[in-house]
Amino acid sequence: MNADPTSVAGKNFPLRGQFDHVVIGAGKAGVAAARATVASGARTLLVDEHPLDPGLFGLDVPYLFGARFDAGIRNAARMEERVVAARSDLVAAMEEGVEVALGTAAWGGFVKGPASRVFAAPVIGLADREAAWLVGCERITLAIGARDVVIPCAGWTLPGVVGAQGFDALLRLYGAFSGRRIVVIGGGALAEGAVAAARAAGLDPVLHLASPVPLRIEGFDEVTGIGWRDREIWREIACDTVVMAVDTVPMVDLPELLGCPVAWDPARGGFAAAAQGPVAVVGDAAGTAPAERGAWLDLALAEDHALVCACEDVSAGDLRALRPPRYLGAAGPEAGLGALGVLNQDQVKRLTRAGMGPCQGRRCRESVHALLSQDRPAPLASHRAPVRPLPLSVLAALEEDPALRANWTGWFGIAAQWLPHWEPVPDNAEFIGGRLSGEDVVK
Incomplete structure (x- = not known):
């Protein structure tokens, strides 16, 4: 039998470097892991996607920035200085011999397993603003952190609604936050930290809503205020920024690609990944504080008109009815979600398109999951590479085996x-x- 020329089997994958250890994420946990491994004599690469390509800020990658950033983000050299200055231990890591790549995103990862037998050793897909490439390694540490949970209240898609992680990055990491009058939503340490950070930066936190209440964010082109129900009375206050500091969830996209088991664990903030083979998971990626989002999401999703997936215009009512996209002019099954039996988020995504938009489910995943998990937690939707949006010009620069390129x-x-x-x-x-x-x- 002749070999299939379109198969990747037997093809070479050009690598831009071979390392003993690759650490992804240059927060405290990632830098500590990189310093520990380089001290043992291992050739170590530390990768971090900050400073971001300015185009990613508008796509809310990796955080919900809510368009509350100034023009300073376009100065790449200045932003790199800010990122290094905000992470003092990063300089120490470089001085100790860690190879550091800033402004470089990990868009994929590949290890030998049941679904992929091509690679003899782990391979990580990386990209900056100009090109994509692959690096080989023996071990991987994922310190990719957590992302914010978004509450789908009225007006949550307006510019000016930011996540706690996005607020922290703009304020501390980039020094590019452009808001002035802040409302913080959420209780616990996450929200209290956002309030304290705002005050320390000389901003005006005009309101902190710590307990779950019905909300509506006011504005047309951007946030101009927020309303909340106090018993039977709706109250309002003017603001230009609403910080959603209700909860965070561990990042699990890259761990799943690398074969790490991902399981529902409320004690670790929801779905969280565990180490597997050559892959370790540390920091917030391994678990966050116990989930506090339940009551907030229940309130928001109680209304059928609540917009859950903004990219694909899917409401809570659409999801309950399992209604196909409106442009098809079709109705969902008479029994709605009940017709599916054991619910699967991938099924619902394909039927309703909830989670299939440009944000790749980053802003709606928890809302969809909460709506599907009335009786028991539904499986998490799957992830595929690239887990970061990349321009085609960047992917086109990925070096390939000529035998593979000839048949693509x-x-x-x-x-x-x-x-x-x-x-x-x-x-x-x-x-x-x-x-x-x-x-x-x-x-």
Whole structure:
């Protein structure tokens, strides 16, 4: 039997470097892990996506920035200085021999397993603003942190609604926060830290709503105020920024790609990953404080009109009815979610498109999960590379084996992919070097 030329089996994957240990995330946990491994004599690479490409701020990657950043984020050199200054132990790590790559995102990871037998050793996909590449390693430590939970109250999609993580990054890491009058939503240490940080920066935290209450964020083009129900009375206050500091959840996208088991554990903040083989998970990525978002989400999702997935315009009512996208003009099954039996978030995503937008579910995943988990926790939606949005020009710069590149246009050798659906495929059509050929093929 002839080998399939479109298969990745037997192909080479050019690497830009080989390391003993790759650490992803340069927060406290990541820097500590990198310093510990380099002290043992291991060649160590420490990667962090900050400072971000300015285009990612608008996509709320990796945090909900809510358009509350100034023009300073466009000065790459200045932002790198800010990131290093905000992480004093990063300089010590570099002096000790850790190779540091800032402004570099990990978009994927590949280890040998049931679904991938191509790589003999772990490989990490990295990218900066110019190109994507692969590095090889023996061990990986994921210190990728946590992301914010968003409460889908009225007006939550307005510019000016930021997450606690995004607020902290803009304020402390970038020095580029542009808001003035702050309202903080949420109780516990996360919200108290946001209030304290705002005051320390000379900002005006005009209100802190610590207990779950019905909310509506006011504004047209951006946040101008917030309303909340106090018993039977709606009260309002003017503000330009609403900080959602209700809860955070561990980042699990990269751990899942690397084969780490991901399980529901409320004591660790919801879905959290555990170490597996050559992959360790540390810091907030391994677990956060026990989840406090339940009552807030229950209040917001009680109304059918609550907008859960802003990218795809899917409401809580749409999800309950399992309603297909409105542009299809179709109704969901009569029994709604009950027709699915054991609920699976991937099923619901494909049927309703909730979580399939540009944010890749970062802003709606917890709301969808809460709505599906009335009786018991539903499985988490799966992740696929790239876990960071990358321009095609960056991915196109990824170096490939010439034998692989020559056949990438052939999708499993299906000749019909390049023909209009109304034209028959000639019997003698075949792929040569990734191009459709044959005597009867119209050139």
